[in-house]
Amino acid sequence: MRLSRWSEALRTARAGSVTADAPVRDAAWVARCVGRGTNAPLAPADVAALAATLQPVELAAGQPLFGASTRSEPGVWIIRSGHVELSVTAGRNPVVVGVLRPGDVEGDIPLLLGLALPYAARAVDAVTCLHLRPADFEDLLARHPAIARRWLSSVAQRLAASHERLIALLGRPLPAQLAGLLLDEADHDPDGGGVVRLPQRTLAAMLGVARPSLNKILKDFERNGHVEVGYSAVRLIDVGALQRIRSA
Amino acid sequence: MRLSRWSEALRTARAGSVTADAPVRDAAWVARCVGRGTNAPLAPADVAALAATLQPVELAAGQPLFGASTRSEPGVWIIRSGHVELSVTAGRNPVVVGVLRPGDVEGDIPLLLGLALPYAARAVDAVTCLHLRPADFEDLLARHPAIARRWLSSVAQRLAASHERLIALLGRPLPAQLAGLLLDEADHDPDGGGVVRLPQRTLAAMLGVARPSLNKILKDFERNGHVEVGYSAVRLIDVGALQRIRSA
DNA sequence: CGGGAACTGTCAGCGAGGTGACACCATCGG
DNA sequence: CCGATGGTGTCACCTCGCTGACAGTTCCCG
Numbered sequence: 001m002r003l004s005r006w007s008e009a010l011r012t013a014r015a016g017s018v019t020a021d022a023p024v025r026d027a028a029w030v031a032r033c034v035g036r037g038t039n040a041p042l043a044p045a046d047v048a049a050l051a052a053t054l055q056p057v058e059l060a061a062g063q064p065l066f067g068a069s070t071r072s073e074p075g076v077w078i079i080r081s082g083h084v085e086l087s088v089t090a091g092r093n094p095v096v097v098g099v100l101r102p103g104d105v106e107g108d109i110p111l112l113l114g115l116a117l118p119y120a121a122r123a124v125d126a127v128t129c130l131h132l133r134p135a136d137f138e139d140l141l142a143r144h145p146a147i148a149r150r151w152l153s154s155v156a157q158r159l160a161a162s163h164e165r166l167i168a169l170l171g172r173p174l175p176a177q178l179a180g181l182l183l184d185e186a187d188h189d190p191d192g193g194g195v196v197r198l199p200q201r202t203l204a205a206m207l208g209v210a211r212p213s214l215n216k217i218l219k220d221f222e223r224n225g226h227v228e229v230g231y232s233a234v235r236l237i238d239v240g241a242l243q244r245i246r247s248a
Numbered sequence: 249m250r251l252s253r254w255s256e257a258l259r260t261a262r263a264g265s266v267t268a269d270a271p272v273r274d275a276a277w278v279a280r281c282v283g284r285g286t287n288a289p290l291a292p293a294d295v296a297a298l299a300a301t302l303q304p305v306e307l308a309a310g311q312p313l314f315g316a317s318t319r320s321e322p323g324v325w326i327i328r329s330g331h332v333e334l335s336v337t338a339g340r341n342p343v344v345v346g347v348l349r350p351g352d353v354e355g356d357i358p359l360l361l362g363l364a365l366p367y368a369a370r371a372v373d374a375v376t377c378l379h380l381r382p383a384d385f386e387d388l389l390a391r392h393p394a395i396a397r398r399w400l401s402s403v404a405q406r407l408a409a410s411h412e413r414l415i416a417l418l419g420r421p422l423p424a425q426l427a428g429l430l431l432d433e434a435d436h437d438p439d440g441g442g443v444v445r446l447p448q449r450t451l452a453a454m455l456g457v458a459r460p461s462l463n464k465i466l467k468d469f470e471r472n473g474h475v476e477v478g479y480s481a482v483r484l485i486d487v488g489a490l491q492r493i494r495s496a
Numbered sequence: 497c498g499g500g501a502a503c504t505g506t507c508a509g510c511g512a513g514g515t516g517a518c519a520c521c522a523t524c525g526g
Numbered sequence: 527c528c529g530a531t532g533g534t535g536t537c538a539c540c541t542c543g544c545t546g547a548c549a550g551t552t553c554c555c556g
Contacts, residue, residue, distance in 0.1 A: 036361060088415050095415060095418045095419055097414055097415060108404070109404045109408055112284075112400060112401050112404040113284060113401065113404055113408060114284070115408075117411070118411075118415065119411075119415070141397060141400070142393075142397070145390075145393045145396065148393060148396050148397055148400060149389060149390070151400060152360060152389070152396060152399060152400045152403060153361065155400060155403045155407055156356070156357045156360040156361055156403055157361060158407055159357060159403055159406055159407045159410060160357055160361060160365070162407060162410040162411060162414065163365070163366075163367075163410060165414065166345055166410065166414060166417075167336050167343060167345060167366065167367070169414075169417065169418070169456070170343045170417070170455070170456025171343055171455075171456025171457060172456070173512080174512080174513075199532085199533060199534090200533075200534070201532090201533075207418070207419075208417070208418025208419025209513080210513070210514050210515075212513085212514080212515085212516095212535090212536075212537090213512085213513050213514070215534070215535065215536080216513090216535095216536090219535075219536095231521085231522055231523080231533065231534080232522090232532095232533070232534095421542085422542080422543075447502080447503060447504090448503075448504070449502090449503075449504095457543075457544090458543070458544050458545075459503095459504090460505085460506075460507090460543085460544080460545085460546095461543050461544070463504070463505065464506085464543090467505075467506095477504085479503065479504080479551085479553075480502090480504095480552090480553090
């Protein structure tokens with residue numbers, strides 16, 4: 001069963017390269033991406049334990065990982081490829097709390113605290129991720145201090161990012177907020193510049209702002225040659241200028 | 249040396265009750281307040297290790313724990329009594345990222361990630377706190393898996409709170425934001441109602457908003473009998489009404 | 497008890513951003 | 527190849543909260 005899910009998971013990511021050591025390779029990838037290596041190195045035994053419990057899962061665009069309504073299977077998800085949108089529909093318009101990208105982790109906080117998160121998660125595009133069942137997660141933390149230590153640094157990282165997000169949003173003009181968001185959310189392409197592959201509706205929801213307001217600023221940026229606006233994508237042209245606007 | 253700092257620390261907190269087991273009592277208090285007990289119980293040996301390393305420190309009102317300028321001694325602080333304001337002076341007006349109250353922890357994130365936090369901390373009123381030196385902190389985490397596990401739940405708690413703060417701020421009208429802030433920050437008095445003992449300037453900075461705007465809403469609340477505005481204090485009268493406004 | 501510092505209360509004018517609506521365009525499935 | 531879906535570009539109107547300023551009040555320390 002696991003191998004069939006594996007091959008399905010890898011079909012999109014890198015077709016045809018399914019080998020027996022794929023679980024170990026993914027566990028090593030998790031070890032590299034979750035938290036920080038300094039001060040919290042993982043021993044081979046820890047990586048092996050990870051490899052034994054990680055369950056690959058594939059999601060189509062639009063599919064929910066979990067939601068206020070569905071409350072589907074709990075556990076920890078680690079994004080391997082694709083994007084997941086965390087949103088909450090409080091008040092009038094939906095607000096996007098964050099966007100998960102490859103290497104990001106979700107679902108561990110509810111397990112650690114024993115309470116449900118107030119937001120829903122849905123795949124923006126096709127998503128490959130690794131799943132850890134609640135019991136396996138607790139077990140890994142209890143039996144592998146190095147993993148617990150590493151997870152601590154992962155959560156700490158997310159907390160620092162969340163604080164920076166608060167600072168970037170509070171009482172700042174919209175252009176500064178948008179510049180910061182674009183710089184933070186850009187996927188760094190090999191060609192040098194970054195691209196934000198999200199519709200303007202999502203970007204607006206991430207700033208808690210109306211789409212027309214966002215579009216106005218975005219077109220200003222484009223007129224000044226700072227970005228290039230495409231369909232469901234924004235390409236960063238002049239990173240320096242955006243940084244200047246962010247801290248204006 | 250340690251005992252002398254102890255007696256100094258306790259002079260304000262509870263004068264005259266200094267006994268030999270005070271460190272153990274404070275360690276037990278930390279064990280109760282940091283993180284969640286369920287899923288992460290601490291053994292007596294863990295509490296003893298905490299008691300051996302906690303260093304009591306006392307701060308006068310206005311004194312900084314650390315700051316962008318001073319960069320004073322690093323380490324972990326656990327607030328025992330009083331309030332500490334975390335603020336950052338980005339752009340025009342200062343923004344308050346959060347207010348630490350008794351039981352809150354600060355300074356562990358920079359240690360875990362090896363990078364400085366972008367905000368400064370200063371005592372709002374007289375503060376008693378417990379200090380943990382960087383080396384001692386690392387040592388506790390490495391040698392006591394239960395403490396690492398418990399710390400994980402503490403950081404997770406803070407992350408959830410930070411996410412809720414983001415949700416409460418993004419794209420919501422000012423009255424809803426203020427109602428949420430008051431409900432979150434109220435110190436629950438024994439007499440039933442809660443009190444927020446912070447000047448309006450600080451409350452405004454926490455919402456990234458101008459003081460006159462905040463004052464306007466606050467007086468509206470008072471006119472409608474929801475709160476009672478005092479000098480550097482807001483008393484909550486009708487909690488139900490505030491909850492209704494928060495989710496309006 | 498008196499003076500300075502900090503906090504609160506309030507106002508008029510202005511600009512940023514929300515609202516709702518509508519035309520146009522990319523993308524994808526049939 | 528065509529139509530449905532969903533994303534983008536833009537507009538006129540209007541509300542909300544900012545700006546800067548000033549007067550009154552409370553607190554605290556000498």
